[in-house]
Amino acid sequence: MKLALGPVQYYWPRQQLLDFYAAAAEWPVDIIYLGEVVCAKRRPLRSQEWLELAQHLAAAGKEVVLATLTLLEAASELGAVRRLCNNGKFSVEANDMAAVNILAGLGAPFVGGLTLNIYNPATLAVLVQQGLYRWVAPLELGRESLNDLLAAAPPAAACEVFAWGRMPLAWSARCFTARAEHRAKDQCELVCLADPDGRLIHTRDDEPFLVLNGIQTQSALTQNLAPYVADLRAMGISALRLSPQSQNMSQVVSCFRSLLDADQVEHNITRLAALAPLGCCDGYWRGEPGFAGLAESARQA
Secondary structure, eight states, X not given: OEEEEOOOOSOOOHHHHHHHHHHHTTSSOSEEEESOOSXXXXXXXXXXXXXXXXXXXXXXXXXXXXXXXXXXXSHHHHHHHHHHHTOSXXXXXXXXXXXXXXXXXXXXXXEEOGGGOOOSHHHHHHHHXXXXXXXXXXXXXXXXXXXHHHHHSOTTOEEEEEEEEEEEEEEOSSOHHHHHTTOOGGGOTTGGGXXXXXXXXXXXXXXXXXXXXXXXXXXXXXXXXXXXXXXXXXXTOOEEXXXXXXXXXXXXXXHHHHHHTTOSHHHHXXXXXXXXXXXXXXXXXXXXXXXXXXXXXXXXX
């Protein structure tokens, strides 16, 4: 089972992003996803710079996958996706069916992102015919549902599971971060730069609820499947996705690598619970509300 570093979902300044991937080149991860997946206005790196970064990481022994935007709203954005799919060297993660259509037309193998919403073997079979070789399971698919799907899935489709990170739950044509600053989306002035892990919002009872990340809405708590690594391996999961956060990411990677090596399991599970920005959850995996589970122990701590 491999470790995958998912795409950075937040808007980080250029130097922070470059420093992050310079460090990631030395981390014990097998797969690194690169690119902007949330908002087309975020351009910390030019297209050529993303490709140069991909080449550097590939030279460090990583499998590099270029990730596409999730919600396309303009012809220019579709053009950018088309150019990404035509890069000629690196695999692409399709986060929108437009990307699937382009990649299938090129005959290029691709990864299916979790926003393709693959919930049944018939959908998976169609995508495999179009070139899918690995797919990221939707967040809401718990252990039992995913196990049933895998039992009927085409053998050519390897499955990756979102094992760590604030869960991306929804996308909208509106930019919620801009609206929180009383700005129009087109005049947002890239205010999301001020929120390196998204902007936390609370309920009226002052409980952490969700995180605003531009046009994306995330969970406030971090999905943490570390206690289930042995189960995931037994199910035949090919990779665990770790979604980047601005602090302590090298420690998160180190803990998961140790878990894959069956080294100090209890110690690393305990350590990980303290590395999330606001506590952890595992409810979806157990067939319960997503915020359930580890969140309760985090609140009591």
